[in-house]
Amino acid sequence: MNANTVTGEFTFTDAPAHWADKADKSFSSLHQLSPYIGKLKPNIARELIVTYTQPGQLVVDPFCGSGTVPLEAILTGREVIASDSNPYAFVLTKAKLSPPASLTDALSQLEDVYEKSTGRSDESFISAPDWVRSFFHPDSFRELIKFADECLESRNWFLLSCLLGILHHQRPGFLSYPSSHLVPYLRDKKYPKSEFPEMYEYRALLPRMRAKLTRAFKSSTESPTSSCVVKKSSIEGLILPGMVDAIITSPPYMNALDYRRDNRLRLWILDRSTQDYFTEPTDKAKGLETMVSSLVNHALSSLKPGGIVILVVGETVIRKRTKTHPSRSYIDALLSTGIFRLISAIRDNIPDIRRSRKAGAATKAEHILVFQKIDDQDPSLSNLSQAGAAVAV
Template structure:
């Protein structure tokens, strides 16, 4: 059999590889190919057929062809401080990504928490607080003063804040809206009271005044309509013995490790409670399940009451950090990637930080100082405080129509099993409906708590109020002018004031104030 010769220049057909697509079949149409002819000879490549690359054919890179980078040619990036528990309250910088368990990507928690952000009235377009910013970052700018000249310097000095004191003692332990600057309170206690004096804060909130009064050897009395505020204040001002602090650390660490292990092994949880189903949407599913399991472990612990309360408040203090949506969620909540075990690990760090802070408070309190007394109650009816027994009232009353503490802390009430109804029934000036407080109840309530302060003060006693301009019935209210007008009728003599401008990030509030400044005031009054 004669072998058929292939035409010159045509490559042999290759077999298709297994799994490869079959070659496309040619159609019945005549192929559009050049007419057959003699095969074209490929030009032979010789040494001179391609230009030879020489040293000058391409510009040579020399030392001067590219600017040399020197120490001063680019500003040095400041060194990032080591990550500590305090860093979780600092502003976001660059997010650092680490590999989490099970191949999950998550961020380290440099995100700020709610307690280190002040926010202006809600943005009605989004029903969320205004833009977040660092705590007390707006306490800057010129200070305006009025009243008796001898008090101008000490009042002006209160606005010079010490940022290093924001995390001293037990300050900054738990998020709380509109908390007072700790350094301002420290200086006010030292200036307007003496060791052994009694200080009253009828709007104690998270207990900043109580902590500073206790640390400086004063007797402190506090009250608040919110059971959450009372629990936080008690936790921050209860001196635990060295053994109790050791127990808190041991139990908290064990609970964190057990919760982290269960989260990594994806241990099935019991049925989800009705209240928890309402909270589920605010977290990523795996984060919610881990937090819910951690809560079950925390609530199952039975020990000393102060330790139990501290363990539960540590859980409450970290909830907003892990939210992805909701009123108090971080702005980057939807973008976070949180690995399994991260919430539990963070809980352990939070317990460690509280133990350290309680130790610092114990070292600062003078021996023999009476522990603060905190009660849940209404500032318009301060019961349990003897008439004329208080030397200094140091407090920050609500700002008209700015905050709604019931809405802000709704999730914490649910996770802690607290009843919010006492707060909802008694909070004054809340922005619950529309924009601004209702004028009648707001002014009646203000006169009532001013009267209670005057009754509690001893003759010659002083009141130092930190208040801010608010919105009443869609109209701006100058808090300093309003209190100055009402104080004499209840037995308080206006003495002096200092004020500082505060920006507003809520468009409707800006429109209401127009060109009028919106300010925060420190008011000094005396018992007439």
């Protein structure tokens, strides 16, 4: 049974118990194409989409990340515009929304791209920085970087995403020396070469990619028929049409996750200027303020009257000696316009299994906030309470 928690003027309902369930085989295996920190569970995304939107409506996710919301939206018959400034997010979302028609087609593409990659020069291999080389056997690295370059040149985002999905781990099906899967750190102390020599041997790309493609199509659904657009853009530079039905997104919140650092090896494959460590746009309060104001402006200018904004955002973040309240920032910004009302507020505890680091203390709970744009022609349109909490404003 759900319980209510009063926070400020708002009453939050605890997340339904079934949100903690693992996604079953009815969810596409494309969701597992490549790991991504802090991603939304597909069962939660689907429930929000089918509760607050209708088939054929236009759903926008301006911080699409791993593509969970766009994929669930398109699989449930919605039109989609997805965007993210992160190159990894862009490639991964493109791959999920436009996969090959079948496993047979994907395997055929693999053989063709791999054959072409063998004829490429060693330029990328030779110029790679030491911190990247340290993860791989030289022969494995030469093979994978040539394959990546061929995927980039041919814009084969699906094969490229599958490559990124097997880039690093200690398991035999991955390409690196023993390392963590989600965040790239070598695990040579736990698996020293003297005791585990087999983990430091050459790992061939082609058989591992074939196995990865087979897993990707294990429970994937038919190719989506709804239209989708994926853009590589910051929220500030994003251009949207004027008739959006819903904005459903999980925006970055200040100081909570290090998307760039924790994806640095995959990002280097996509952008060779990537450094071993660099700062996040949301490390500073100004970055968060810019994102909040840009999202509000898009909601004001592009969302239809009666349209929905759903935000999945951290409740409170305590990190790097700084305490922030990103949920409160978005609530205040949207309600201050006088054009939006908060019609549902849900609090969902984040278990350790969903953290990028098991002991991470950045944020312990997320808020799922559902706003509706006021329709002056139909004030009763905001009666959408079937999945939300009572809100005492």
